[in-house]
Amino acid sequence: MLTRIAWRNVWRNKVRSLILLCSIALGVWAGIFMLSFSWGMSIQYVNLAIKGQISHIQMHQPEFKQDRKITYTIDDAPGRIQEINSLPGVRASCGRIIISGMISSPTSGAGASISGIDPDQENMVTGMATNVIQGEYFESKKKNQILIGEKLANKLNVKLNNKVVLTFQDIDSHITAAAFRVAGIYKTSNSSTDELNVFVKHAALSPLLGLEEGSVHEIAILLIEGAEMAPIYASLKAKYPALLVEDWKALAPELRLVVDSFRMNMVVFMGIILLALTFGIINTMLMAVLERFHELGVLMAIGMNKFSVFMMIMLETLYLAIIGGICGLLLAYGTIQILGRTGIDLSAFAKGLSAYGMDTLVYPALQNNQYLEIFIMIFIAAILSAIYPAYKALKLNPVQAIRKI
Amino acid sequence: MAVLEISDLKKTYNEESDFPVHAVNDVNFIIEKGEFTAIVGPSGSGKSTLLNLMGGLDHPSAGKVVIDGKDISELRDNQLIDFRLHHIGFVFQSFNLIPVLTAKENVSFVMVLQKTPKEERENRAISLLTEVGLEDRLDSRPSELSGGQQQRVAIARALASRPAFVLADEPTANLDSKSASNLLDIMLKLNQEEHMTFIFSTHDSRVIERARRVITLVDGKIVSDKKQDVT
Numbered sequence: 001m002l003t004r005i006a007w008r009n010v011w012r013n014k015v016r017s018l019i020l021l022c023s024i025a026l027g028v029w030a031g032i033f034m035l036s037f038s039w040g041m042s043i044q045y046v047n048l049a050i051k052g053q054i055s056h057i058q059m060h061q062p063e064f065k066q067d068r069k070i071t072y073t074i075d076d077a078p079g080r081i082q083e084i085n086s087l088p089g090v091r092a093s094c095g096r097i098i099i100s101g102m103i104s105s106p107t108s109g110a111g112a113s114i115s116g117i118d119p120d121q122e123n124m125v126t127g128m129a130t131n132v133i134q135g136e137y138f139e140s141k142k143k144n145q146i147l148i149g150e151k152l153a154n155k156l157n158v159k160l161n162n163k164v165v166l167t168f169q170d171i172d173s174h175i176t177a178a179a180f181r182v183a184g185i186y187k188t189s190n191s192s193t194d195e196l197n198v199f200v201k202h203a204a205l206s207p208l209l210g211l212e213e214g215s216v217h218e219i220a221i222l223l224i225e226g227a228e229m230a231p232i233y234a235s236l237k238a239k240y241p242a243l244l245v246e247d248w249k250a251l252a253p254e255l256r257l258v259v260d261s262f263r264m265n266m267v268v269f270m271g272i273i274l275l276a277l278t279f280g281i282i283n284t285m286l287m288a289v290l291e292r293f294h295e296l297g298v299l300m301a302i303g304m305n306k307f308s309v310f311m312m313i314m315l316e317t318l319y320l321a322i323i324g325g326i327c328g329l330l331l332a333y334g335t336i337q338i339l340g341r342t343g344i345d346l347s348a349f350a351k352g353l354s355a356y357g358m359d360t361l362v363y364p365a366l367q368n369n370q371y372l373e374i375f376i377m378i379f380i381a382a383i384l385s386a387i388y389p390a391y392k393a394l395k396l397n398p399v400q401a402i403r404k405i
Numbered sequence: 406m407a408v409l410e411i412s413d414l415k416k417t418y419n420e421e422s423d424f425p426v427h428a429v430n431d432v433n434f435i436i437e438k439g440e441f442t443a444i445v446g447p448s449g450s451g452k453s454t455l456l457n458l459m460g461g462l463d464h465p466s467a468g469k470v471v472i473d474g475k476d477i478s479e480l481r482d483n484q485l486i487d488f489r490l491h492h493i494g495f496v497f498q499s500f501n502l503i504p505v506l507t508a509k510e511n512v513s514f515v516m517v518l519q520k521t522p523k524e525e526r527e528n529r530a531i532s533l534l535t536e537v538g539l540e541d542r543l544d545s546r547p548s549e550l551s552g553g554q555q556q557r558v559a560i561a562r563a564l565a566s567r568p569a570f571v572l573a574d575e576p577t578a579n580l581d582s583k584s585a586s587n588l589l590d591i592m593l594k595l596n597q598e599e600h601m602t603f604i605f606s607t608h609d610s611r612v613i614e615r616a617r618r619v620i621t622l623v624d625g626k627i628v629s630d631k632k633q634d635v636t
Contacts, residue, residue, distance in 0.1 A: 001517040009505055
């Protein structure tokens with residue numbers, strides 16, 4: 001009977017209850033949608049960085065990470081890559097020579113990170129071929145081809161088939177220079193890396209450096225989507241104890257921070273929204289209690305104890321808050337499902353986003369456990385907002401409330 | 406058998422001030438089972454305060470209110486609520502039904518609080534509403550009933566808990582003469598046939614005429630306590 005009375009009391013003033021329900025639903029919807037937008041953006045940022053640059057796992061000589069000397073190489077890279085590719089959960093892996101040097105055109109020069117790659121292996125891991133916007137991705141058999149980023153090409157004022165000169169130190173610390181022809185210009189979603197990284201074939205760079213055949217500085221490993229990283233990481237560590245094996249969280253702590261700090265951001269952001277909603281609910285429920293003071297006094301006079309009065313007001317508030325919260329959740333879920341498929345086009349801000357390595361099409365997303373966590377937060381806010389109006393009813397003196405019997 | 410004993414009852418407001426107000430002052434009387442008693446007096450004579458004290462809605466400054474052998478002046482708030490639930494039926498001047506419940510649910514509500522089994526309370530609610538002539542309005546909400554009908558539901562609700570007595574505060578004050586007469590007939594019928602004890606405050610001479618005992622209050626004191634024959 002108590003639940004029935006509370007439910008009917010909610011609908012005594014339909015307009016007021018509907019306004020409150022709408023404000024709760026819209027507040028929750030806006031909060032969740034903003035979170036999904038932020039989470040979608042974060043996940044895309046992390047995925048782009050993993051798939052386009054750092055991969056899930058990398059291996060180096062331990063010393064290479066501290067002092068990027070050319071001599072700190074991993075030998076027999078083809079054999080190791082074959083071994084790694086046969087591990088369950090591994091999609092592809094590739095070896096890279098990585099050195100720092102200068103790139104010069106007839107008109108300009110710039111510092112560059114030069115990667116010596118096996119084009120097929122690299123493409124399997126980073127999908128580099130899809131980023132080429134002019135020319136081709138090492139498709140001809142010509143010697144000394146180079147792939148450079150669009151931003152760097154503009155900076156050096158070079159076009160396809162123009163020559164550039166790479167200058168770097170070889171294994172004996174002698175300054176070496178070699179001319180390369182621009183075979184392709186690429187563009188990724190991260191303009192900063194486009195300005196810095198150039199790619200040449202491993203086979204072209206290795207002899208210039210004086211490295212043994214098959215030696216690389218880095219092996220990057222991409223996992224199959226959904227594969228669990230921990231066991232593969234552990235197995236690689238066990239298999240190659242002399243090498244430094246690092247996952248993407250160790251390689252790019254800033255990416256880890258993006259993911260790890262989201263939960264805290266979610267609690268703070270939703271907390272602020274729910275706090276504002278809580279005051280709205282308290283205000284409305286307090287009004288509902290105060291205008292029913294007389295009636296509540298009568299209920300207590302005829303024998304309804306204080307606990308039941310307290311529970312009745314709590315239930316009324318909970319009904320409103322939870323219904324509003326669920327409506328907001330469902331509304332947000334629907335919005336996220338639709339926009340999660342179509343994406344939100346932010347191409348108007350493309351320049352700024354690409355400087356941070358972000359895509360211009362953002363797909364809002366939220367995990368199921370995050371919906372659950374938000375629902376729990378709504379439930380807690382509902383209980384908190386119910387307490388004060390119910391307490392106010394509890395303090396009621398029936399004689400004062402009904403004045404006289 | 407006494408259902409209510411009032412002895413040396415006092416209620417003083419502003420006790421600490423220089424001008425205390427003695428709303429009820431040394432009142433003594435006993436109400437036996439089956440009485441039909443009117444408490445009358447001018448405005449400010451202390452009728453409502455006395456009814457509040459008898460109903461356990463207020464605490465006396467001194468004296469005792471003993472209902473069914475229990476001194477309720479010693480009970481705490483929650484104990485008083487529970488005591489009221491099981492021993493006292495209330496009828497209020499302005500009906501005061503729960504607006505979101507139907508007539509039947511309003512009568513059942515008190516029995517729900519008493520944890521009466523569902524079937525028993527359904528049957529009793531229907532039977533009480535039939536007794537007050539509302540068998541065809543069981544599922545009507547208060548807003549769909551006239552003032553007289555609402556007051557009849559209030560009487561059915563007051564009787565639902567099988568109380569020791571029913572306290573009614575000017576029950577006919579907001580009713581037209583026909584409804585008031587109808588209501589009095591019902592109250593008298595319940596009093597005569599079921600020996601239900603009624604104590605009510607009133608200004609209405611038609612009600613006073615039909616009471617078997619009339620207690621008159623002036624300035625918080627009983628100035629007369631008369632029994633009268635009712636034709």
